[in-house]
Amino acid sequence: xxxxxxxxxxxxxAGMLYAIVAAGLTLIWGVMDVINFAHGDFLMVAMxxxxxxxFLWKVDPLVxxxxxxxxxxxxxxVTYKLIVSRCIGGKSAMxxxxxxxxxxxxxxxxxxxxxxxxxxxxxxxxxxxxxxxAAGLVFSMPQVVTSLFSLAVILxxxxxxxxxxxxxxxxxxxxxxxxxxxxxxxxxxxxxxVFGIGGACLGVAGGLMPSYLATHPEVGSLFGLIAFxxxxxxxxxxxxxSLLAALLIGLVEAFAGFYIAPVFKYVAVFAxxxxxxxxxxxxxFGW
Amino acid sequence: xxxxDVQNLTMRFGSLxxxxxxxxxxxxxxxxxxxxxxxxxxxxxxxxxxGLYKPSxxxxxxxxxxxxxxxxxxxxxxxxxxxxxxxxxxxEMTVLDNVLVGSYLRHRNPRKALAVAEECIExxxxxxxxDKPAGDLTMGNKKRLEVAxxxxxxxxxxxxxxxxxxxxxxxxxxxxxxxxxxQDSGITILMVEHIxxxxxxxxxxxxxxxxxxxxxxAPPGVVVEDERVITAYLGxxxxxxxxxxxxxxxxx
Amino acid sequence: MNRTFKPTDxxxxxxxxxxxxxxxVPRLLANSxxxxxxxxxxxxxxxxxxxxxxxxxxxQVSFGHSVFFGIGAYGAGIAMVTYQSTPWIGILVGALAAxxxxxxxxxxxxxxxxHYFAIATFAIVEIFNxxxxxxxxxxxxxxxxxxxxxxxxxxFMWSTNKTGYYYGALALFVLVFSLVRWIExxxxxxxxxxxxxxxxxxxxxxxxxxxxxxxxxxxxxxxAALCGAFFAQYNYRVDxxxxxxxxxxxxxxxxxxxxxxxxxYGPLLGAVILIPLQEYxxxxxxxxxxxxxxxxxxxxxxLMMVKQPRGIMGVLADLKRLSGPARSAEVK
Numbered sequence: 001x002x003x004x005x006x007x008x009x010x011x012x013x014a015g016m017l018y019a020i021v022a023a024g025l026t027l028i029w030g031v032m033d034v035i036n037f038a039h040g041d042f043l044m045v046a047m048x049x050x051x052x053x054x055f056l057w058k059v060d061p062l063v064x065x066x067x068x069x070x071x072x073x074x075x076x077x078v079t080y081k082l083i084v085s086r087c088i089g090g091k092s093a094m095x096x097x098x099x100x101x102x103x104x105x106x107x108x109x110x111x112x113x114x115x116x117x118x119x120x121x122x123x124x125x126x127x128x129x130x131x132x133x134a135a136g137l138v139f140s141m142p143q144v145v146t147s148l149f150s151l152a153v154i155l156x157x158x159x160x161x162x163x164x165x166x167x168x169x170x171x172x173x174x175x176x177x178x179x180x181x182x183x184x185x186x187x188x189x190x191x192x193x194v195f196g197i198g199g200a201c202l203g204v205a206g207g208l209m210p211s212y213l214a215t216h217p218e219v220g221s222l223f224g225l226i227a228f229x230x231x232x233x234x235x236x237x238x239x240x241x242s243l244l245a246a247l248l249i250g251l252v253e254a255f256a257g258f259y260i261a262p263v264f265k266y267v268a269v270f271a272x273x274x275x276x277x278x279x280x281x282x283x284x285f286g287w
Numbered sequence: 288x289x290x291x292d293v294q295n296l297t298m299r300f301g302s303l304x305x306x307x308x309x310x311x312x313x314x315x316x317x318x319x320x321x322x323x324x325x326x327x328x329x330x331x332x333x334x335x336x337x338g339l340y341k342p343s344x345x346x347x348x349x350x351x352x353x354x355x356x357x358x359x360x361x362x363x364x365x366x367x368x369x370x371x372x373x374x375x376x377x378x379e380m381t382v383l384d385n386v387l388v389g390s391y392l393r394h395r396n397p398r399k400a401l402a403v404a405e406e407c408i409e410x411x412x413x414x415x416x417x418d419k420p421a422g423d424l425t426m427g428n429k430k431r432l433e434v435a436x437x438x439x440x441x442x443x444x445x446x447x448x449x450x451x452x453x454x455x456x457x458x459x460x461x462x463x464x465x466x467x468x469x470q471d472s473g474i475t476i477l478m479v480e481h482i483x484x485x486x487x488x489x490x491x492x493x494x495x496x497x498x499x500x501x502x503x504x505a506p507p508g509v510v511v512e513d514e515r516v517i518t519a520y521l522g523x524x525x526x527x528x529x530x531x532x533x534x535x536x537x538x539x
Numbered sequence: 540m541n542r543t544f545k546p547t548d549x550x551x552x553x554x555x556x557x558x559x560x561x562x563x564v565p566r567l568l569a570n571s572x573x574x575x576x577x578x579x580x581x582x583x584x585x586x587x588x589x590x591x592x593x594x595x596x597x598x599q600v601s602f603g604h605s606v607f608f609g610i611g612a613y614g615a616g617i618a619m620v621t622y623q624s625t626p627w628i629g630i631l632v633g634a635l636a637a638x639x640x641x642x643x644x645x646x647x648x649x650x651x652x653x654h655y656f657a658i659a660t661f662a663i664v665e666i667f668n669x670x671x672x673x674x675x676x677x678x679x680x681x682x683x684x685x686x687x688x689x690x691x692x693x694x695f696m697w698s699t700n701k702t703g704y705y706y707g708a709l710a711l712f713v714l715v716f717s718l719v720r721w722i723e724x725x726x727x728x729x730x731x732x733x734x735x736x737x738x739x740x741x742x743x744x745x746x747x748x749x750x751x752x753x754x755x756x757x758x759x760x761x762x763a764a765l766c767g768a769f770f771a772q773y774n775y776r777v778d779x780x781x782x783x784x785x786x787x788x789x790x791x792x793x794x795x796x797x798x799x800x801x802x803x804y805g806p807l808l809g810a811v812i813l814i815p816l817q818e819y820x821x822x823x824x825x826x827x828x829x830x831x832x833x834x835x836x837x838x839x840x841x842l843m844m845v846k847q848p849r850g851i852m853g854v855l856a857d858l859k860r861l862s863g864p865a866r867s868a869e870v871k
Contacts, residue, residue, distance in 0.1 A: 029654070033654075035654055035657070035658075083841055083844075083845060086845040087844055087845055087848070090848055092800075092844075092848035092849070093653070094600055094796070094800075094848075095844045095845075095848040096844075097654075097657070098792070098793070098796055098840060098844050099840065099841050099844035099845060101789065101793075101840065102836075102837045102838070102839070102840030102841040102844065103837065103841060104837070105833050105834075105836060105837035105840070106833075106834055106837030106838060106841070107837075108830075108833075109829075109830030109831070109833040109834045109837065110830075110834060112829055112830040113827070113828040113829055113830045113831065113834065114828075117829070225661060225665065225785075228658050228661065229658060229661075229662060232654070232655055232658045236654070261673075263669055263672065263673050264669075266665060266669060267665075267666050267669050267670060270661075270662035270663075270665050270666045271662075271666060273658075273659070273662050274647075274659060274662055274663070274666075277651060277655060277659060278647050278650075281650055281651050281652070281655060282655070337743060339739070339743075358742070359739070359742045359743050360741075360742040360743075360744075360745050360746055360747045360748070363742070363743055363744055363745035364745045368743070368744075369743050371740070371743075375737050375739075375740040377732070377733055377736035377737055377740060377741075378736060379732070379735075379736055379801075380732055380733070380736060384729060384732070387729050388729050388730065388733045388741065388744050388746065389744045389745075391726045391729055391730070392744060392745035392746075395725075395726055397724060397725055397726075400726070436744065437743075437744075440744055440745055
C-alpha cells in the first residue's frame with residue numbers, strides 16, 4: 001500500500017511541475033489562439049540560465065529562479081514582438097505554430113552547438129539530495145519545493161486573471177479582440193504581457209529544476225509536448241483545467257511507469273489524451 | 288403531391304424552442320415565401336430541411352420520401368440545394384471552381400461538369416468574374432455565386448436564404464428576374480425573405496412564422512390582409528398601400 | 540480539363556524529361572554526394588507531396604505522417620530481414636497497412652477541430668514511436684539491419700553506384716506527382732479543396748466530407764508508406780527514431796509549407812531548397828559544431844512564416860502580381 005501512495009506522491013509532484021509549464025501555455029493559447037511550439041525550449045533555456053549561474057557563480061537555484069523568470073519573460077516578449085505578432089491574423093492559421101517550431105529548432109540547436117549535448121547536473125545546491133520522510137513515504141525536497149513554487153505561481157496567476165484590472169483586460173481580449181479594442185484596451189500590450197507572463201512561469205520552474213534534474217538541450221521537448229497534451233486535455237484557456245489535467249497526467253505517468261513498464265509512461269499519457277478527446281472534443285473544461 | 292411536406296416540425300436548442308409544430312407544404316413548380324420577424328425561426332427551419340440540424344420532432348417529406356434527420360450531403364444528393372444567409376464562398380477557389388464543386392455532384396466527367404458550371408455562371412450573370420477568387424467578390428456577386436453554385440447541383444428544390452439582403456435596388460430586381468427564370472426552368476423554390484419587393488410579387492404562397500410558430504399560410508394577397516401577420520410583422524404602411532392599390536384597381 | 544496543350548502541361552512534361560535525362564549530365568551522378576542530394580530531393584518531394592494531399596489540398600494538417608512513413612519502411616525492412624525475401628512484397632503490404640492504419644486513426648480524429656486535431660496527431664506519433672521501440676519482432680530499439688545483397692532491382696538495393704536509386708526515386712516522384720496532378724483535375728481534387736475551404740458549405744453541395752477526408756488520408760498514407768520503404772532500402776536499415784519520429788513528421792510539413800502548401804509544385808520547391816541546404820551545411824559546415832544545419836533551417840522557417848506563409852509559391856505569385864499590368868480586383 002505504501003508503494004501505491006509513494007507512486008501517487010511522485011505523480012502529484014511531477015504533475016505540479018507540469019502544471020506550471022501548462023499554465024503559461026494555456027494562457028497564451030487561450031488569449032491569442034497560438035500554440036507556442038517553443039514553449040518547452042523556453043523551459044530548457046531557463047534551466048541553462050539557472051545552471052550557468054549556479055556553475056559559474058555558485059548561485060543557488062532557490063535564488064537564480066528570479067533571474068530565469070526575468071530572462072524568459074524577456075524572451076517571451078521578444079518572441080512575440082519579432083515573430084508571433086507578424087504571423088497572427090493572416091490567412092494562415094498555422095503560421096505562428098510553424099514559426100515557433102522554427103524558433104524551437106533554433107533554440108535547441110544553438111544550445112546544442114554552444115553547450116554540447118552533455119547532461120549537466122548541478123551539484124552542491126542547497127536542496128540537493130534532501131528528503132523528507134513521513135509515514136513511510138519519501139518526499140524529494142527539491143521536487144516538493146518546486147511544486148510549492150508552482151502552486152504559488154498558479155494561484156498568483158489565477159488571482160491576476162480573475163481579480164485585477166489587467167486580468168480583466170486579458171480576459172476581454174481573449175473573448176473578442178476587436179470588442180476589447182473598442183473599449184479602450186490596448187490589446188497589443190495585452191498580447192505582449194501574456195507572452196511574457198507565460199514565459200515567466202516557465203522561468204520560475206526552469207530556474208528551480210536544476211536542483212534535481214539534469215540540463216541538456218533536449219530536456220524541454222518532452223515537457224513541451226506533454227504541456228500541449230495537458231492544455232488540450234484541460235481545455236485551452238482554462239487555468240484550473242490545466243492544473244487538474246496536469247495532476248491527472250502526472251498520476252497517469254507515474255502509475256503507468258510503475259505498474260506497467262517505464263516505457264509505457266508516455267504511451268499512457270498520450271493514450272489518455274486521445275481517449276478523453278474522443279469523448280469530449282473540447283477537453284475537460286474547454287469552451 | 289407536394290414536393291416538400293413539412294409536418295409538425297419542432298426544433299429545440301436546450302431550453303430554446305426555435306420551431307414549434309410547424310407544418311406547411313410546397314407544391315412542385317411554385318415559389319413559396321417564408322417570412323417573419325427576426326428570431327421567428329426561419330433559418331432554423333431551413334437548416335432542418337437542408338439537413339444541417341436534426342429536428343427534435345416532426346417529419347420532413349421530400350418528393351414523398353422521409354428525409355427527416357438525414358445529413359446535408361445526402362439531402363443535397365436527393366435534389367435539395369440551398370444558399371446561405373451569410374454568404375459562404377469557398378474563398379481561395381475561383382468562381383468557376385466554386386460552381387464546379389456543385390456541378391460535380393451530377394457529372395463525374397470533368398468536361399461535362401465544366402459545361403454545366405459554365406452554363407450556371409452564365410445564367411447568373413457571373414461570366415465576367417469566372418476566374419476571380421471567390422473571396423474577392425462584392426457582396427452582390429457573392430450572393431449570385433451562392434445561387435449559381437446551388438443551381439449547378441441540378442436541384443428539384445432550391446432553398447434561398449435571404450438572397451437579396453444587402454443588395455442595391457437594381458441588384459434586387461436582377462435577382463428577382465433570375466429567380467423567376469429559375470422557376471420557369473422547372474425548379475421549385477422556397478425562399479426566406481425580409482425584403483417585400485423581392486418576394487410578394489413572385490411568390491405563389493407565403494408562410495409566416497412568428498416566435499417559432501406558423502401564424503399564416505396563404506397567397507400574398509391574403510397574407511397581407513391577415514391581422515395577425517400585420518400585427519406581427521408587415522407594419523401598417525405596406526398593407527395600407529396594397530389595400531389602396533387593390534381598391535383603386537377594383538374601382539377601375 | 541480542356542484537351543488542348545496548356546503551358547502548365549508543357550512545364551510538367553518538360554520537367555519530367557529533364558529529370559529523366561539528368562543522369563546523363565556528366566559527373567552529376569558520378570559524384571556520389573550530388574547523386575545523394577538529387578535522390579533525397581526526389582524522395583522528400585514525393586513525401587511532402589503525399590502529405591500535401593491531405594494537409595494542403597484538404598486542409599487537414601497532421602503531424603503524424605511519419606507513422607505511415609515508418610510503417611512503409613518497416614514493411615520493406617521486415618520483408619528483407621525477417622523473411623529474407625524481396626522487398627517488393629513488403630513495400631506493397633506496408634503501403635496497404637499504412638492505408639488501413641490511417642483509416643482507423645482518422646475516423647475518430649476527424650471530429651477534432653484545429654489545434655486539438657494537430658495535437659492528437661503528435662500524440663499518435665509518440666505512441667507509435669514508443670511502441671515500436673519495444674516491439675521485439677520488428678527489432679525493437681535496435682531496428683533492422685539489412686543483409687548485404689547483390690545490386691539488383693529485385694532486391695531494390697545498389698551499393699556500387701546510385702543510378703538505380705536515382706531512377707527508383709524518379710519513378711516514385713512520377714507516381715506521386717502524377718497521381719496528385721490527376722486528382723487536381725478531377726472531382727476528388729475539387730472536393731478536397733471544398734472541404735478545406737468550408738466543410739459545411741461543401742456538404743450543402745452534396746460532398747460527403749467524411750468520405751473525402753478518409754480518401755485523402757488513405758491515399759496520403761499509402762504514398763507516404765511507399766516513400767518510407769524507399770528510405771529504408773536506401774539506408775539499408777530501419778529503426779524507430781529514424782523513421783517514426785516527430786522530427787521526421789515535421790520535416791514533411793515544413794518542406795511543403797516552405798514550398799507552398801496546397802500547391803502542386805510547392806513540395807518540389809521546398810525540397811529543392813531545403814534538402815541541399817541540409818546536406819551541404821551538414822557536410823561542409825560541421826566545423827562550426829553540431830546542429831548548424833538545423834539552426835539555419837530554423838531561421839529560414841521563422842523568416843518564411845513571418846514574411847510569406849504561402850511559401851515560395853506565394854513569393855512567386857507576389858512577384859508576378861508586382862510585375863504584371865495593374866488590374867483592379869473587380870471588372871465592372
